[in-house]
Structures are given as structure tokens and as C-alpha cells.
Amino acid sequence: MNRKNIWWLALVSLVTLGIVLFFNLGVGAVVETFIMNLSQGSFSKNLPLQQPKLTLSPDPIPTPELRYQIHNLPQAVVHSLEIPRNYQVKMAIANELQTLPRFAANQRITAVLNGGFFDPQNQLSTSFVISQGQLVADPRQNPRLMGNPQLATYLDKILDRSELRLYTCSQNNGQTKRYQITNHNQPIPADCQLLESIGGGPQLLPELTAREEAFFETTNGTVVRDAIGLNQPNARTAVGIKANGDLVWIMVAQKPENPRNSGMSLPDLAKFMEQLGVVEALNLDGGSSSSFYYRGQTFYGKVNPEGDRIQRAVKSVLVLSESS
Secondary structure: OOHHHHHHHHHHHHHHHHHHHHHHHHHHHHHHHHHHHHHOOOOOOOOOOOOOOOOOOOOOOOOOOOEEEEEEOOOOEEEEEEEOOOOOEEEEEEEEEEOHHHHHHOOOOOEEEEOOOEEOOOOEEOOOEEEOOEEEEOHHHOHHHHOOHHHHHHHHHHOOOEEEEEEEEEEOOEEEEEEEEEEOOOOOOOOEEEEEEEEOOOEEEOOOOOOOOOOEEEEOOEEEEEOOOOOOOEOEEEEEEEOOOOEEEEEEEOOOOOOOOOOEOHHHHHHHHHHOOEEEEEEEOOHHHOEEEEOOEEEEOOEOOOOOEOOOOEEEEEEEOOOO
């Protein structure tokens, strides 16, 4: 090989070596410098970092909660419980009379309200009760009611008194539940099934039906029948439905310091419930039966002349479990 070729070979080798060193050292240094500058924020002005885009799911719709209140009024203490329509209230009846805590102890129950009328002597119901679609109390099976000569002229009205109903109805290819207060003989709406009901009376709202349901009667301006103390203050129990379908429980308690003249009359109870936004209301068994259980505590409505609370066992109740 001549000298000229040797020089050309050496030159090519040097060029090749330079290229290799540039890429192995220069680019590596550049990359290292870029990483260092990036970690130190040196490129923040010229090379803004792209923040990842987060897709946020919408906030879940909160489940309406129970609303329990105590209303301290001049003549009464009123316990109210507003129950959103997504909860289901069920009816229960006992073979023997029992107190509300005993009803609550049988299941995981949040609240209990005393319900329909009954005969304390034979312990049979004088109100219709349906539970889980089954008739569990039928006043027509109560001989002291059906065979009482003093009630013979009122019997048709007594057996058609008002009741609270819970339906399941077909709507928009689905099922929906709704409450209604109506007379016992009123037909069940089309496309609906009656799940629960409990009788009481009279209706308080939209109008008071004490005469129509044989609780109250006058002749020539004289009261000849007042089975419920219509205009007298007393312990009371009632249930109502708001315009949005929510349910309202009411228990009116007398004041121990004024046992004879405290509580509410039925017209006053209707006005009070209307102020709570109730559009349909039903009176339930009151007086000594008035009682309300909520989260482990029981409240009684009636007081004796000495101002002591009367704790009375009852026949039927409305029960609420928050898991229902």
C-alpha cells in the first residue's frame, strides 16, 4: 500500500471515530443535560409540561334522609317524622296487644307508630290491616263490633272508614310505589297492586270527614255521637302524604303540667299538618294509644291526671326500616 492510500485510510478512520464519539458522548451529554434541566424546571418557560386530563364522574345523587323534629307548642309537644318516598313503610299486627318497643325488637326497625283502632276487651282489631298483600286484620271478624246494637246504624260507615294504602304500580315499563289515603271500599287503581294498608279515620286533609265516617253526629244542633272527641284537645296520632309523595308521621303528646287541657283537637291537627306541606292526612288511634318509637327511644302521648305518661300496648302499627 502506498503512502497516499495510508493517509486516506487514516483520515477516514479519524472521521469515523469522530462521528462515533459525537453520538456516544455528545448526544448522551445533551440527553443528560435535558433530563437535569427538566428536573430542575429550567424548561418550564419554553417547554410547558402537559397536565393529564382527568375525567371526573358526576357526584352521586344523595339519598334523601329521614327528618325527625320535635315541635314544642304552647298546648302540646308534637313529634314528626318525614319519610322520603324511597323508603317503604310496612304494617304489622300482633296476636296479643304489645308495646312499641316490643314491635321494634322483633325486627331491625328504625321507627314505629301506633296504628289502627282495636277493642281492648277482646284485643281484636276494629280496623282493616293488610301486610305484604295479605289481609291480617278484618273488623268483620270482631263479634263485639259486629254484634253491638248501639253501632248497628253506623256499621256500614265504620266498615268503610279511611285507610293509608301503599301500592306498587306499573309506570313507563317499570314499577313504582306510591301512597294514598282513601276509603276502604274505594277500588284499587288500574295497573296497581295493594301491598300494605292500615285503617283509621277520619280523614283530616283535604277535608275533615268525621261525620261521613260515623265518628261525629248531631241532631238539631245537639251532639249525639262523638266517638273521638273531635274538638277536644287530646293526644293524637296521624299520618300524612306530601305533594311530592313523601310520608309524614305525627304523634301529639300532652303536657304533664296541663293533663286535662293539652294536646290537639282534630281540626287543629289538620291545620298543623297542612303547615308541614301535607295534602292528604289520616287520623289514627289516639288518646292512650298515642305512641312513637324512634331509634331506640319511645315517646308516649297521653298523660294521666297526675301528669304521668300512659304506656299502653296496642294492636297494629306502622313500621319503618331504613334498609327497606
